[in-house]
Amino acid sequence: MSEIDWAVLILTLIVIVSYGVYKSRGAQNIEGYLLASQSSPWYSVCLSVMATQASAITFLAAPGLAFSSGMGFVQFYFGLPLAMIVLCITFVPIFHRLKVYTAYEFLEQRFDLKTRALTALLFLIQRGLSTGITIYAPSIILSTILNINTTYTTLCIGGIVVAYTVYGGSKAVSYTQMLQMSIIFLGLFAAGIMVVQLLPADIGFGRAISIAGKMGRTNAIDFKLDWNNQYNVWSGLIGGFFLQLSYFGTDQSQVGRYLTGSSVGQSRLGLLMNGLVKIPMQFLILLIGVLVFTFYQYNRPPVFFNSFELNKLEKSSYSPQLEVLKAKYEQVFQEKQQGVVKLNKALDLGDQSAIDQQRSVLQQADGQTKVLRKELTDLMLKNDKGADINDNNYVFLSFVTRYLPQGLIGLLIAIIFLASMGSTASALNSLASTSVIDIYKRLLNKEAGDEKYLKASRWSTVLWGAVCIGMALYASKIGNLLEAVNILGSYIYGTILGVFLVAFYLKQVNGRSVFWAAIITEVIVCICGWQEVVAYLWLNLIGCVLVVLLALLLQMLSRAGKKA
Structure with a gap:
């Protein structure tokens, strides 16, 4: 700067x-x-x-x-x-x-x-x-x-x-x-x-x-x-x-x-x-x-947006392999750049056949770029097992x-x-x-x-x-930061929301029932998230609904036990 x-x-x-x-x-x-x-x-x-x-x-x-x-x-x-x-x-x-x-x-x-x-x-x-x-x-x-x-x-x-x-x-x-x-x-x-x-x-x-x-x-x-x-x-x-x-x-x-x-x-x-x-x-x-x-598409992007990790690789014994990858990357970019120019002309002419053809060419070039970047990140991990290979967060900054x-x-x-x-x-x-x-204040020092x-x-x-x-x-190990924050929240937010909804709307449910409902739900949600049963946003719905249903069920069982 x-x-x-x-x-x-x-x-x-x-x-x-x-x-x-x-x-x-x-x-x-x-x-x-x-x-x-x-x-x-x-x-x-x-x-x-x-x-x-x-x-x-x-x-x-x-x-x-x-x-x-x-x-x-x-x-x-x-x-x-x-x-x-x-x-x-x-x-x-x-x-x-x-x-x-x-x-x-x-x-x-x-x-x-x-x-x-x-x-x-x-x-x-x-x-x-x-x-x-x-x-x-x-x-x-x-x-x-x-x-x-x-x-x-x-x-x-x-x-x-x-x-x-x-x-x-x-x-x-x-x-x-x-x-x-x-x-x-x-x-x-x-x-x-x-x-x-x-x-x-x-x-x-x-x-x-x-x-x-x-x-x-x-x-x-x-x-x-x-x-x-x-x-x-x-x-x-x-x-x-x-x-x-x-x-x-x-x-x-x-x-x-x-x-x-x-x-x-x-x-x-x-x-x-x-x-x-x-x-x-x-x-x-x-x-x-x-x-x-x-x-x-008109200006060649870096082969890897995280310049700190790229500089480490350039100074390592893997530098020759990196240069080979850079040459291939340059060639693919030149092909892509030509395809973008042709696509722009096809858009000017309104030629749908040419538009579809160039779109296919560009998608193939995109795929080749991803393959080369995968080879590059593999090389980074060979050089340093702790390397940050997720450069998504560096695109705009670069x-x-x-x-x-x-x-x-x-x-x-x-x-x-x-x-x-x-x-x-x-x-x-x-x-x-x-x-x-x-x-x-509530548990350790009530009268201060x-x-x-x-x-x-x-x-x-x-x-x-x-x-x-x-x-x-340790945050460099978790991929795209925006998604990581929301995924982490989805493991917990549904459970907490379920507890509050029971508090607001289900007056017949007591604390013991909702407490155990929340613990059981949190275990289930963590298992679903870990096993990737559904996309992470749905974990919020699952957690909330499970707490409500389990709290009602446990309350009913509690009452039935008392009557018995």
């Missing part, structure tokens, strides 16, 4: 963090630290909720996902608007009325302590692991820019986020996220415009989308019901609905965001606006990945650093840092609040004063920060 880019990056980060710390000064009690004194307006709630969900993973992995497999991932969010409506009707007024710090306090009032502790524990496990992944995402950027190992960049970035979250608590998170999302929207539009500008003069936005479509990258909608297909309309509407409902309704990282709303109405409005804006935002991010794909103008590179990288900082800070704040309110709980919240943030940074050091 140039000096201008470094200046833009550093200045943006300093301004955002300083603003959040300044606005959060004076959080002297636990309510101010964990709930920002419930004083946030609806737009702050909306931006904070979006920033918590839109981590650096979104801006690194989503374009890479569209680049490699198309826009089908947007269907993942189709259940979001409906989930927001259900939340506004059911969850928000209940949480506000009970004046809870965490979602799990309600479960003790409705059931018992062990059910509250179980759901809090499930959340802590899931969110702790997921937050490690969100910390790892921006460390990829620094690693690529500085050409150093991600271990050092992970420790650096994790330390910065932990520091300002410990100091400012929920207020620091909310205020920084407002500015973060504003800059993020600006940067995304700028990136989309620049990709189109860098295409050949005769290739406009519409033609770029057409070319990508002929190569199978604009397949945004799939109405076919396939239980093993991760992304189609039905998995998004049904499985996605249950995942989003559980994430926003029972995950403390999100519940903590809208509990900062100054009233039920402000929290509701913030959630509804999030439901309206999120799908177009995600569509835009994926669309940028599709445009980058078209760009790389494009940004190589082709965008000075200043804009620094801004876009700042955006990815800001997104990571926002989501990570929210997660750490939620982990601290759950640990202190549901575990420490407010100052003691505030101190425990800060130390809990530090502890969870260390745990999440430790998880981040």
